[in-house]
Amino acid sequence: MHSTDSPSADAGTQAVIDHLAARQQPIVAWLEDFLRIPSVSADPAFAPGMDTARRFLLERLRAIGLHEVQLLDGGGEPAVYGEWNGAPGKPTLMVYGHYDVQPADPLALWRTPPFEPATVDGRLYARGSSDVKGSTTIALETIAAFLAVRGGCPVNIKVFLEGEEETGSPSLRRLVERHRALLRADAVLSADGGRASAEVPTINTGARGNAQLEVRLRSAHKDLHSGRYGGGVRNALHEMARLIASLHHADGGVAVEGFHAGAQPPTPRQRADTAAFPYDEAAFFADVGGSDHGEPGYSARERITLRPALDVNGLWGGYTGEGGKTIVPCEAGAKLTARVVAGQDPGAVIRAVLRHLQAHCPPGCTLETVALHEGSPASTLAPAHPLVRAAEAVLERESGRRPIHVRLGASVPVTALFKETLGIDTLMFGFNLPDEDVHAPNEFFRLASIQQGARAWTLLLAELASYPPARFHGH
Amino acid sequence: MHSTDSPSADAGTQAVIDHLAARQQPIVAWLEDFLRIPSVSADPAFAPGMDTARRFLLERLRAIGLHEVQLLDGGGEPAVYGEWNGAPGKPTLMVYGHYDVQPADPLALWRTPPFEPATVDGRLYARGSSDVKGSTTIALETIAAFLAVRGGCPVNIKVFLEGEEETGSPSLRRLVERHRALLRADAVLSADGGRASAEVPTINTGARGNAQLEVRLRSAHKDLHSGRYGGGVRNALHEMARLIASLHHADGGVAVEGFHAGAQPPTPRQRADTAAFPYDEAAFFADVGGSDHGEPGYSARERITLRPALDVNGLWGGYTGEGGKTIVPCEAGAKLTARVVAGQDPGAVIRAVLRHLQAHCPPGCTLETVALHEGSPASTLAPAHPLVRAAEAVLERESGRRPIHVRLGASVPVTALFKETLGIDTLMFGFNLPDEDVHAPNEFFRLASIQQGARAWTLLLAELASYPPARFHGH
Numbered sequence: 040m041h042s043t044d045s046p047s048a049d050a051g052t053q054a055v056i057d058h059l060a061a062r063q064q065p066i067v068a069w070l071e072d073f074l075r076i077p078s079v080s081a082d083p084a085f086a087p088g089m090d091t092a093r094r095f096l097l098e099r100l101r102a103i104g105l106h107e108v109q110l111l112d113g114g115g116e117p118a119v120y121g122e123w124n125g126a127p128g129k130p131t132l133m134v135y136g137h138y139d140v141q142p143a144d145p146l147a148l149w150r151t152p153p154f155e156p157a158t159v160d161g162r163l164y165a166r167g168s169s170d171v172k173g174s175t176t177i178a179l180e181t182i183a184a185f186l187a188v189r190g191g192c193p194v195n196i197k198v199f200l201e202g203e204e205e206t207g208s209p210s211l212r213r214l215v216e217r218h219r220a221l222l223r224a225d226a227v228l229s230a231d232g233g234r235a236s237a238e239v240p241t242i243n244t245g246a247r248g249n250a251q252l253e254v255r256l257r258s259a260h261k262d263l264h265s266g267r268y269g270g271g272v273r274n275a276l277h278e279m280a281r282l283i284a285s286l287h288h289a290d291g292g293v294a295v296e297g298f299h300a301g302a303q304p305p306t307p308r309q310r311a312d313t314a315a316f317p318y319d320e321a322a323f324f325a326d327v328g329g330s331d332h333g334e335p336g337y338s339a340r341e342r343i344t345l346r347p348a349l350d351v352n353g354l355w356g357g358y359t360g361e362g363g364k365t366i367v368p369c370e371a372g373a374k375l376t377a378r379v380v381a382g383q384d385p386g387a388v389i390r391a392v393l394r395h396l397q398a399h400c401p402p403g404c405t406l407e408t409v410a411l412h413e414g415s416p417a418s419t420l421a422p423a424h425p426l427v428r429a430a431e432a433v434l435e436r437e438s439g440r441r442p443i444h445v446r447l448g449a450s451v452p453v454t455a456l457f458k459e460t461l462g463i464d465t466l467m468f469g470f471n472l473p474d475e476d477v478h479a480p481n482e483f484f485r486l487a488s489i490q491q492g493a494r495a496w497t498l499l500l501a502e503l504a505s506y507p508p509a510r511f512h513g514h
Numbered sequence: 515m516h517s518t519d520s521p522s523a524d525a526g527t528q529a530v531i532d533h534l535a536a537r538q539q540p541i542v543a544w545l546e547d548f549l550r551i552p553s554v555s556a557d558p559a560f561a562p563g564m565d566t567a568r569r570f571l572l573e574r575l576r577a578i579g580l581h582e583v584q585l586l587d588g589g590g591e592p593a594v595y596g597e598w599n600g601a602p603g604k605p606t607l608m609v610y611g612h613y614d615v616q617p618a619d620p621l622a623l624w625r626t627p628p629f630e631p632a633t634v635d636g637r638l639y640a641r642g643s644s645d646v647k648g649s650t651t652i653a654l655e656t657i658a659a660f661l662a663v664r665g666g667c668p669v670n671i672k673v674f675l676e677g678e679e680e681t682g683s684p685s686l687r688r689l690v691e692r693h694r695a696l697l698r699a700d701a702v703l704s705a706d707g708g709r710a711s712a713e714v715p716t717i718n719t720g721a722r723g724n725a726q727l728e729v730r731l732r733s734a735h736k737d738l739h740s741g742r743y744g745g746g747v748r749n750a751l752h753e754m755a756r757l758i759a760s761l762h763h764a765d766g767g768v769a770v771e772g773f774h775a776g777a778q779p780p781t782p783r784q785r786a787d788t789a790a791f792p793y794d795e796a797a798f799f800a801d802v803g804g805s806d807h808g809e810p811g812y813s814a815r816e817r818i819t820l821r822p823a824l825d826v827n828g829l830w831g832g833y834t835g836e837g838g839k840t841i842v843p844c845e846a847g848a849k850l851t852a853r854v855v856a857g858q859d860p861g862a863v864i865r866a867v868l869r870h871l872q873a874h875c876p877p878g879c880t881l882e883t884v885a886l887h888e889g890s891p892a893s894t895l896a897p898a899h900p901l902v903r904a905a906e907a908v909l910e911r912e913s914g915r916r917p918i919h920v921r922l923g924a925s926v927p928v929t930a931l932f933k934e935t936l937g938i939d940t941l942m943f944g945f946n947l948p949d950e951d952v953h954a955p956n957e958f959f960r961l962a963s964i965q966q967g968a969r970a971w972t973l974l975l976a977e978l979a980s981y982p983p984a985r986f987h988g989h
Contacts, residue, residue: 246741247741249741249840251838251840253838257803258804258805259802259803259804259805260802260803260804261802261803263802263804264923264924265823265825265827265851265853265924266721266722266724266853266922266923266924266925267818267922267923267924268802268804268818268923269818269823269824269825269851269853269923270808270809270817270818270821270822270823270824270825270853270923271798271804271806271807271808271814271815271817271818271823271923272799272802272804272805272806272807272808272814273804273805273807274825274826276758276826276827276828276829276848277758277759277761277762277825277826279755279829280754280755280756280757280758280759280826280829281755281758281759281764282755283751283752283755283756283759284752284755284756284758284759284760285759286752287752289756323746324747327734327735327736327738327743327747328732328734328735328736328844329733329734329735329738329743329746329747329748329842329844329878330733330734330747330748330876330877330878330879331746331747331878332746332747332748332876332878333745333746333747334745339746339747340746342745342746343742343743343744343745343746346745347745348740348744348745348746349744349745350740350744350745350749350752350840350841350842351749351751351752351755351832351843352740352751352832352833352838352839352840352841352842352843353751353831353832353833353834353839353843354751354754354755354829354830354831354832354834354843354846355829355830355831355834356828356829356830357826357827357828357829357849358827358828358849359828359829359830359847359849363726363728363827363849363851363885363887364827364828364849365724365726365825365827365851365924366825366827367804367825367827368826368827368828368829369803369804371829372834373751374832374833374834374838374839376740376744376838376840378740378741378744378745401805401807402805403804403805403806403807404805410838412838447741447742448739448741448742448743448744448745448746449739449740449741449742449840450741
């Protein structure tokens with residue numbers, strides 16, 4: 040445990056930290072109340088729980104002194120909103136969290152009921168504790184403490200709590216576009232997207248982008264009898280298999296011309312940070328029964344975060360039911376996803392894949408493009424971005440260690456959506472940890488994370504206040 | 515049209531031929547009555563039609579003087595049976611036909627109603643006319659004519675008319691095994707399996723055998739997120755595609771070690787007969803939109819009849835529904851069929867395929883054998899078999915041309931079944947032609963085929979009488 044005193048906090052900020060430390064018990068009690076509400080967005084049977092969670096949050100946002108407290112509707116589950124705009128000239132931070140949780144099934148595997156919070160050895164067990172009611176509580180209580188102790192926050196705040204994160208945010212884009220003026224901000228602080236490691240401080244500085252392609256290969260007008268035609272004609276499955284096999288070299292590297300175009304080589308700092316990240320590569324593979332395979336010259340973690348990749352997500356053709364059917368199939372389909380890195384145009388990359396498939400499609404066969412989604416480019420928080428600088432300063436002071444920059448292999452949909460719709464960047468600053476069984480039975484959140492998180496959020500808001508709003512843009 | 519006189523028929527046989535020629539009109543009338551009965555085996559709504567067809571045939575078999583006329587039950591649609599055993603010391607021929615027909619759908623495409631026979635330009639249009647009530651009628655009327663004109667047949671006869679041919683003969687094996695003693699014979703003459711060409715006489719001397727395999731490849735315990743794992747781990751679909759692609763050389767030849775083991779090279783006569791067969795290779799491909807591809811050094815027709823082949827019949831894995839799903843699939847499946855030729859052990863061939871797949875399965879992946887069916891070897895009617903000799907003699911005398919031996923790419927299930935259950939060979943001696951739209955709207959049968967067929971069946975029965983029964987066995 041850290042001491043309550045922060046070596047760098049000014050007196051006002053220190054008072055907020057002390058206030059939060061003193062309030063640990065009511066904060067946990069409030070979180071437990073929040074966790075008792077079964078706000079499962081995926082199951083209509085839990086609609087009353089969703090409604091209760093919204094009313095619970097509206098009440099809290101009003102109680103801590105936010106303004107414009109309301110539900111924002113996009114056609115699906117509404118978001119809960121509240122703001123505090125009392126810091127003119129200071130940056131405006133949207134604070135993102137979500138109040139919906141995953142279904143608790145399979146119930147039989149829970150040691151304690153999922154919606155009856157139970158604390159064992161400093162771990163608070165409940166559905167949604169780690170994902171993400173715990174970190175959402177940290178963010179809200181930090182704001183509450185600033186308002187209670189100092190009568191205001193160091194920055195302007197727009198709290199935005201989504202209700203559809205666990206169902207893929209189907210109406211989020213419409214909701215944000217509909218309330219664009221209200222949601223205008225300089226950056227997003229997300230309570231979702233937790234710490235990458237309990238051992239070292241990390242800052243997520245971006246994610247790979249992606250693009251998708253679906254193709255259909257045809258070798259004849261109809262499926263043919265394999266007795267009457269087998270050995271005489273092209274078989275769509277043989278040809279599709281040959282096409283798919285041609286996409287990668289035997290060593291795992293992508294063989295498509297133009298696939299790596301524009302890819303910025305990993306910087307020495309990126310490679311050093313990746314190497315410094317505590318990461319059990321053997322466990323990474325053993326956990327999922329997978330085996331190490333991919334572009335030579337890079338570690339597995341480098342490959343999945345710093346290098347582009349090409350995966351077939353689905354492949355089909357011919358007879359796939361019970362038993363056998365003696366046909367020469369006339370058609371085969373494949374769905375593919377390209378993951379792209381900084382510097383790459385995902386549209387250009389996926390079109391290079393399509394060109395490769397077309398060029399390798401044999402005579403007598405046709406290749407149809409069923410879908411081509413140009414997708415999203417890789418996202419990057421520049422090292423000089425105030426979100427990164429501020430987080431680095433806070434985490435380094437708190438831990439005594441220089442934070443490691445980490446990147447994600449997959450983009451975070453809400454981060455990409457806020458960038459596209461509002462043009463602003465997101466810092467993920469949740470305090471959950473990777474081992475807390477999110478989306479699984481016996482999900483838990485470490486109670487110690489509440490005080491650590493509240494300290495860090497307090498220092499972060501104070502730190503961010505030192506950057507002029509314009510510095511958050513144009514990266 | 516041929517003349518009624520056969521240069522080689524003895525007086526008794528000629529009298530039968532003359533009788534059949536004189537009876538052309540009542541024979542066609544009886545066939546039309548047969549065609550009016552909607553005996554669709556696939557659709558339970560036509561059960562009354564099936565029953566009517568059986569009673570219609572039982573009545574006819576009794577009327578022409580067969581004995582033991584009865585239905586034989588195997589648990590499905592019964593077969594219609596009758597016999598004539600008045601030629602002691604002569605061979606016993608089972609005469610096979612079937613009284614069930616394909617469904618007539620799509621009805622809208624018929625120019626005349628499918629169960630109201632209509633003759634236009636010498637073609638008798640009706641469902642089942644070509645497949646196979648026409649040729650069944652030829653066989654029955656030939657027997658009837660022998661019994662009427664000469665009081666007996668040159669050989670012993672066991673008429674066996676199946677009711678499940680169009681539904682895959684689900685109970686035929688049980689039916690034959692249950693009535694094995696009754697069905698004992700020296701060979702089968704089948705009214706099904708028509709002429710391969712209108713231009714040249716052909717004799718079918720066999721078919722490829724086959725064996726089947728289904729495998730499942732696994733690369734991980736579960737599907738993985740393609741963002742978090744893509745580029746890091748093996749993808750089951752990439753690996754399965756690589757395995758499937760490895761089965762064939764780029765030129766189309768099979769690359770599996772041991773796949774061709776035992777295959778008898780096509781004999782000069784087989785290659786000459788294949789070349790002599792009137793066959794429009796361009797039309798063969800154009801009809802189905804397929805393209806010429808396979809083992810180098812052989813024509814397409816040689817490849818599909820005289821050479822083994824390996825086809826993937828089904829291939830699947832990952833997400834195959836609408837839209838996309840960004841996964842690294844953990845599992846892929848494939849179904850394969852090997853077609854084997856004379857001299858090959860289908861079990862050995864399919865195990866060679868399995869060994870190839872296992873040997874090429876990459877480290878970290880597992881390959882499971884879901885099913886391995888050793889199948890059936892190729893069937894062959896030896897050139898010296900009395901069925902072949904007799905058919906050759908008849909067809910050469912009738913046409914003035916030496917019949918071409920043809921082989922089928924796919925085995926005929928009933929031929930294989932009679933060989934397995936009764937140990938006897940089958941000669942396909944139907945008189946339908948390949949262009950008669952079987953299994954399609956506006957199916958027709960050429961009326962001229964009735965007299966040609968009846969002459970040939972008359973001569974064939976007489977010719978077969980010259981072989982002692984033992985000569986039909988041990989080939």
